[in-house]
Amino acid sequence: MSGGVDSAVAAARAADAGHDVTGVHLALARNPQTYRSGARGCCTLEDARDARRAADVIGIPFYVWDLADRFHEDVVDDFVAEYAAGRTPNPCLRCNEKIKFAAVLDRAVALGFDAVVTGHHARLGADGLLRRSVDLAKDQSYVLAVLRRDQLDRSIFPLGDSTKAQVRAEAAERGLAVAEKPDSHDICFIADGDTRRFLAERLGEAPGDIVDARTGAVLGAHSGAYAYTVGQRRGLALREPAPDGRPRYVLSITPVSNTVTVGSAEMLDVSEVAADRPVWTGGPEPDGPIECEVQLRAHGEVVPATVEVAGGRMLASLRRPARGVAAGQALVAYRPDPAGDVVLGSATIGTRD
Amino acid sequence: MAYMDHAATTPMLSEAIEAYVAAARDVGNASSLHAPGRRARRTVEESRERIAAALGARPSEVIFTGSGTESDNLAVKGIHWARRDRAAGRNRVIASAVEHHAVLDSVRWLEEHEGADVTWLEVDAQGRVPVEALRSALDGAGDQVTVVTAMWANNEVGTLQPVAALAALAAEAGVPYHTDAVQAVGQVPVDFAASGAAALSISGHKLGGPTGVGALLLGRDVPCTPLLHGGGQERDVRSGTLDVPAIAAFAIAVEAAVKTQEETAGRLSALRDDLVSRVRQAVPDVVYNGDPADRLPGNAHLSFPGCEGDALLLLLDAQDIACSTGSACSAGVAQPSHVLLAMGADDDRARSSLRFTLGHTSTGADVDALVAALPGAVERARRAAQRS
Numbered sequence: 001m002s003g004g005v006d007s008a009v010a011a012a013r014a015a016d017a018g019h020d021v022t023g024v025h026l027a028l029a030r031n032p033q034t035y036r037s038g039a040r041g042c043c044t045l046e047d048a049r050d051a052r053r054a055a056d057v058i059g060i061p062f063y064v065w066d067l068a069d070r071f072h073e074d075v076v077d078d079f080v081a082e083y084a085a086g087r088t089p090n091p092c093l094r095c096n097e098k099i100k101f102a103a104v105l106d107r108a109v110a111l112g113f114d115a116v117v118t119g120h121h122a123r124l125g126a127d128g129l130l131r132r133s134v135d136l137a138k139d140q141s142y143v144l145a146v147l148r149r150d151q152l153d154r155s156i157f158p159l160g161d162s163t164k165a166q167v168r169a170e171a172a173e174r175g176l177a178v179a180e181k182p183d184s185h186d187i188c189f190i191a192d193g194d195t196r197r198f199l200a201e202r203l204g205e206a207p208g209d210i211v212d213a214r215t216g217a218v219l220g221a222h223s224g225a226y227a228y229t230v231g232q233r234r235g236l237a238l239r240e241p242a243p244d245g246r247p248r249y250v251l252s253i254t255p256v257s258n259t260v261t262v263g264s265a266e267m268l269d270v271s272e273v274a275a276d277r278p279v280w281t282g283g284p285e286p287d288g289p290i291e292c293e294v295q296l297r298a299h300g301e302v303v304p305a306t307v308e309v310a311g312g313r314m315l316a317s318l319r320r321p322a323r324g325v326a327a328g329q330a331l332v333a334y335r336p337d338p339a340g341d342v343v344l345g346s347a348t349i350g351t352r353d
Numbered sequence: 354m355a356y357m358d359h360a361a362t363t364p365m366l367s368e369a370i371e372a373y374v375a376a377a378r379d380v381g382n383a384s385s386l387h388a389p390g391r392r393a394r395r396t397v398e399e400s401r402e403r404i405a406a407a408l409g410a411r412p413s414e415v416i417f418t419g420s421g422t423e424s425d426n427l428a429v430k431g432i433h434w435a436r437r438d439r440a441a442g443r444n445r446v447i448a449s450a451v452e453h454h455a456v457l458d459s460v461r462w463l464e465e466h467e468g469a470d471v472t473w474l475e476v477d478a479q480g481r482v483p484v485e486a487l488r489s490a491l492d493g494a495g496d497q498v499t500v501v502t503a504m505w506a507n508n509e510v511g512t513l514q515p516v517a518a519l520a521a522l523a524a525e526a527g528v529p530y531h532t533d534a535v536q537a538v539g540q541v542p543v544d545f546a547a548s549g550a551a552a553l554s555i556s557g558h559k560l561g562g563p564t565g566v567g568a569l570l571l572g573r574d575v576p577c578t579p580l581l582h583g584g585g586q587e588r589d590v591r592s593g594t595l596d597v598p599a600i601a602a603f604a605i606a607v608e609a610a611v612k613t614q615e616e617t618a619g620r621l622s623a624l625r626d627d628l629v630s631r632v633r634q635a636v637p638d639v640v641y642n643g644d645p646a647d648r649l650p651g652n653a654h655l656s657f658p659g660c661e662g663d664a665l666l667l668l669l670d671a672q673d674i675a676c677s678t679g680s681a682c683s684a685g686v687a688q689p690s691h692v693l694l695a696m697g698a699d700d701d702r703a704r705s706s707l708r709f710t711l712g713h714t715s716t717g718a719d720v721d722a723l724v725a726a727l728p729g730a731v732e733r734a735r736r737a738a739q740r741s
């Protein structure tokens with residue numbers, strides 16, 4: 001229970017469904033004051049209090065579990081290391097994979113609990129398939145797609161059939177004071193939302209060149225390649241405009257040479273995506289090409305594609321090119337379904353070569 | 354429900370509830386001059402006399418406060434300030450390392466914000482302050498010390514301190530000695546005059562009275578600067594309109610707790626010893642913390658190797674057994690107990706501990722319930738600890 005509205009309603013629904021529910025708030029900050037403060041965060045003292053208050057209203061026991069060290073190693077350090085390696089990690093996804101449905105689940109199972117209930121917006125029904133939420137704008141199946149079968153088997157997502165508005169209305173009906181609490185957005189462990197500075201403090205200055213993809217010419221300088229993400233246009237501070245006067249975008253980051261490569265919008269287009277360490281939960285691993293849809297970043301567009309497994313990697317041939325495909329993000333394959341698109345599998349997008 | 358957390362708070366005695374309700378129906382500010390005021394004042398003064406008589410103090414030595422915490426703050430800060438301001442170069446506080454946070458954090462605050470010098474008295478493996486430690490801390494430095502504070506009985510591990518010996522040493526050096534007796538009253542004999550202490554803290558809700566009322570027994574000649582300024586109700590050392598119903602109920606509870614102390618101690622220590630020996634049978638590697646004999650009769654503080662106290666607490670709570678990890682929380686996250694650490698325990702042992710405290714409503718059935726639930730809980734908690 002983060003202290004937000006979703007996990008509070010999820011806990012209440014699980015309790016109503018007859019489960020023996022215990023509320024758990026994760027203390028993820030080594031020093032709670034250093035994480036985001038105010039209503040925007042998910043790890044502050046105020047959030048812990050809100051979560052406890054919600055548990056009291058629902059009438060379930062409530063505990064705080066200190067996972068700060070695990071979170072730091074598995075999520076925060078990983079986040080920094082991924083940027084240092086020229087990739088763009090998704091820490092929420094990593095937190096699901098390593099903390100909520102791993103450290104927390106393991107501990108819970110050892111203590112005699114059967115499952116972890118969260119307030120994620122996704123559907124997981126009796127058929128065991130993970131599907132998009134009915135609220136497509138709030139759908140979180142993308143950051144859950146990384147979960148393995150054994151993890152999904154011990155997960156309950158009671159909110160997937162409701163829209164966010166319905167969840168808020170229900171919270172108000174249930175007398176949960178968090179009903180009006182604003183959604184948390186950015187990254188919970190970056191207190192001021194300034195990712196660039198957060199990384200700079202940890203990785204230090206590492207000046208290098210910004211080069212033109214076509215000519216190899218040095219167009220500018222950067223003070224740390226980790227500050228750039230694929231598809232980024234703003235803040236490049238290039239010395240001269242492109243000859244054609246059109247904007248240039250970050251195409252790739254190369255840690256070895258510490259260069260940021262830029263080029264035109266078209267050059268951002270990607271039609272083939274290769275991703276590592278695939279996880280298949282929507283059925284067996286495909287033994288040949290399958291037609292499906294893929295999503296390449298959180299809240300990103302959905303593209304029809306042919307997906308197959310080769311050499312242990314997941315390969316997607318996109319039917320129309322996608323832009324802003326960044327290494328480190330997840331490639332999630334969905335099967336369109338009127339009862340909610342089904343997550344077939346997920347893998348981590350590799351560096352473009 | 355097996356309630357085994359009487360050191361956190363214990364149910365009010367029915368005679369205390371009756372005294373509370375009777376006084377709460379009445380109107381009257383004990384400082385007012387009219388008849389209702391006089392009635393209220395009479396209740397307060399009778400209560401003061403009751404508490405004084407029960408605890409070997411003079412009525413004028415009883416200062417009512419809003420809690421044990423306030424009593425501790427008043428004693429430590431008040432005596433420190435008053436004596437610091439009366440002699441140049443006198444700025445040192447001597448405190449035991451195992452104090453409740455109400456004392457501990459007051460001393461730390463004086464150190465950090467008021468520039469006080471502090472000598473922490475280390476304890477032995479049982480949690481007891483060696484008398485020699487105070488002797489050497491005071492040696493030749495008595496005129497630089499404002500106050501010595503060491504509790505009567507430890508709230509976590511239950512160890513009793515050699516209060517009379519510590520008080521005598523402090524008196525010899527001319528330094529007031531404060532003792533936090535919040536956990537002691539009703540459990541062990543407490544006599545203010547005989548103890549030789551200059552100041553002694555007590556609290557209502559630990560002995561069958563209401564929460565939110567306490568007292569500081571403060572010798573007439575002990576200087577003490579107020580924390581709360583205002584009407585000067587309590588000897589000009591503590592201001593605030595007195596809570597007549599709470600004080601009436603508090604006094605009744607103190608009187609009853611002291612009157613039944615010997616019997617309570619006999620009954621609870623037998624029950625506690627039974628608890629410990631049966632837990633030992635069920636979980637052979639359990640560690641019994643504190644002094645096995647010289648401790649609070651209702652206290653059993655146990656470490657369960659390989660478990661986290663937090664996990665055990667959750668599992669026992671799910672089976673309607675209420676106990677405590679005994680340590681303070683910071684943002685809900687348990688910190689290893691400073692008491693256990695001061696006793697030389699490592700982090701793991703400190704975190705693997707649970708405190709069971711018995712009181713006037715405890716029965717053998719509570720112990721039975723605990724002994725039935727514990728082995729399964731320990732097994733699960735061990736499994737959980739191995740996974741993380």
Ligand SMILES: Cc1ncc(COP(=O)(O)O)c(C=O)c1O
Pocket residue numbers: 360361420421422423425453455504506507508533535536556557558565566567
């Ligand atoms: C030894 C000791 N001192 C002081 C206190 C604080 O008393 P109160 O709860 O009345 O503020 C407690 C209670 O936890 C205690 O155990």
